[in-house]
Amino acid sequence: MGKAFDPALIIEFIPMLVKYLGVTLEILCFSILFGTILGIIVALPKLFHVPIARQIVTVYISFIRGTPILIQLFLVYYGLPAFLSIWDIDITRMDALYFVIITYSLSHGAIFAEIFRSAIQAIDVGQTEAAYSVGMKPIQSFFRIVFPQAIRIAFPNMANSVIGSLKDTSLAFTIGVMDMMGRGETLIASTAHALEVYISLSIVYYVIVLLFEKVFSVSEKYLNRYHSQGISSI
Amino acid sequence: MVIDFSFVWIAFKEILKAVPLTLILTFVPIVVGFLIGLAVALIRAHNIKFLSPIANFYVSFFRGTPAIMHIMVIYFGFPILLDYVIKKFNLPFQSNHVPIVVFVITALSLTAGSYLSEIIRSGISSVSKGQIEAAYTIGMNTFQVVKRIILPQALAQSVPNITNLIIGFLHTTSIAFLVSQKEITGAANIVASKNLKFLEAFIAAGIIYWAITLIIETIAYFLEKKAKSYSRSAF
Numbered sequence: 001m002g003k004a005f006d007p008a009l010i011i012e013f014i015p016m017l018v019k020y021l022g023v024t025l026e027i028l029c030f031s032i033l034f035g036t037i038l039g040i041i042v043a044l045p046k047l048f049h050v051p052i053a054r055q056i057v058t059v060y061i062s063f064i065r066g067t068p069i070l071i072q073l074f075l076v077y078y079g080l081p082a083f084l085s086i087w088d089i090d091i092t093r094m095d096a097l098y099f100v101i102i103t104y105s106l107s108h109g110a111i112f113a114e115i116f117r118s119a120i121q122a123i124d125v126g127q128t129e130a131a132y133s134v135g136m137k138p139i140q141s142f143f144r145i146v147f148p149q150a151i152r153i154a155f156p157n158m159a160n161s162v163i164g165s166l167k168d169t170s171l172a173f174t175i176g177v178m179d180m181m182g183r184g185e186t187l188i189a190s191t192a193h194a195l196e197v198y199i200s201l202s203i204v205y206y207v208i209v210l211l212f213e214k215v216f217s218v219s220e221k222y223l224n225r226y227h228s229q230g231i232s233s234i
Numbered sequence: 235m236v237i238d239f240s241f242v243w244i245a246f247k248e249i250l251k252a253v254p255l256t257l258i259l260t261f262v263p264i265v266v267g268f269l270i271g272l273a274v275a276l277i278r279a280h281n282i283k284f285l286s287p288i289a290n291f292y293v294s295f296f297r298g299t300p301a302i303m304h305i306m307v308i309y310f311g312f313p314i315l316l317d318y319v320i321k322k323f324n325l326p327f328q329s330n331h332v333p334i335v336v337f338v339i340t341a342l343s344l345t346a347g348s349y350l351s352e353i354i355r356s357g358i359s360s361v362s363k364g365q366i367e368a369a370y371t372i373g374m375n376t377f378q379v380v381k382r383i384i385l386p387q388a389l390a391q392s393v394p395n396i397t398n399l400i401i402g403f404l405h406t407t408s409i410a411f412l413v414s415q416k417e418i419t420g421a422a423n424i425v426a427s428k429n430l431k432f433l434e435a436f437i438a439a440g441i442i443y444w445a446i447t448l449i450i451e452t453i454a455y456f457l458e459k460k461a462k463s464y465s466r467s468a469f
Contacts (some may be wrong), residue, residue, distance in 0.1 A: 016294075066401075067405070067444055068405035071439055071440045072440075073454075075440060080436075170303070198310060205300060206299050210298060233347070
């Protein structure tokens, strides 16, 4: 358990850890970007009732929601190189960071797909009918009428899952990625002050989560600007 | 791709032995966390001086940091605190006699408490004030109002949230393998390293987690149906 507890070290460690915040945010940004694209693709078969594709998508979503992110991380880390070796593609030397981004994108894809689907289905069918009746094409009706309303419903859920996955990035170090947590582990190895490192890490994560929450609540207000408070919508 | 399917089955049987520990790590923190959450929700609802800001900070901090931090801070910090107390009172006890699983359960209970306090709060606030007033006007006392009016509705309202929390916690227990607990992920890791077949072992572990999740979801579905059977929509 190492040396005696030294609170001064907590402050000293914070700048060392914050230097690696970039990697954590990199994982988060790329996985949200790819996850959003994947989420849209995955949501389509369910929205348009495409046979077979719909069943595949359902199993995919159920699996992602039914297993811990840690297991998914290990499955991608060990499974993807084996899977690609069928076509003689060798990725065993690929940086662990990419495996993390792939895993988190896959995980986001499933969760975002459910959020998008439920948000789009929450829009009243009358809205689309009204759009058609004024002569809009399906594409116009979707982008001008359904989408702006759906994004308003989807946003709080997406914000929650982004914050959740920010916290989940702390597991990336298990496959050897040098993010904040990974740097923390090396600090522990070199100084043997484990408790102080984990307290510093908690402070850093807490501050970032608070910042994210603030940004999200401001954006949510912006998205809701056409909805007066008193009258409940939908 | 070479997947040794017979080894997946061997690993599956081996990992299955770790399911009870995983379930303990899932449900004990939720039960303890429910008590913590109830206390915290009441403190926040009644706005008790001094305690209320602490409760607010507790909920915000534990919801704002990864569960792995709670486990690690308690795992490393608790023994230091315990040793300090033991030294002060000269107790015939050593902190390294405490099994690690106690630390994990303590940490996860605190995590669960913060999430459950929010769930309980939203459940209670879903009961409209008019119903509580109506109950008082027909002569119920506070205990009766809580027992007959607030709790049944608040709990029915909370079923989906609590289900999500239980599934979330089932998945969170996978972190416990980092402090060498032999739960599903830990067992998978041991089987994998012994035979150098990582993919197969984690496939087996994934299937087990998936199956448990589906079982919990099915039970929750029927529970929700039952809990909401009496409440019909007003419209």
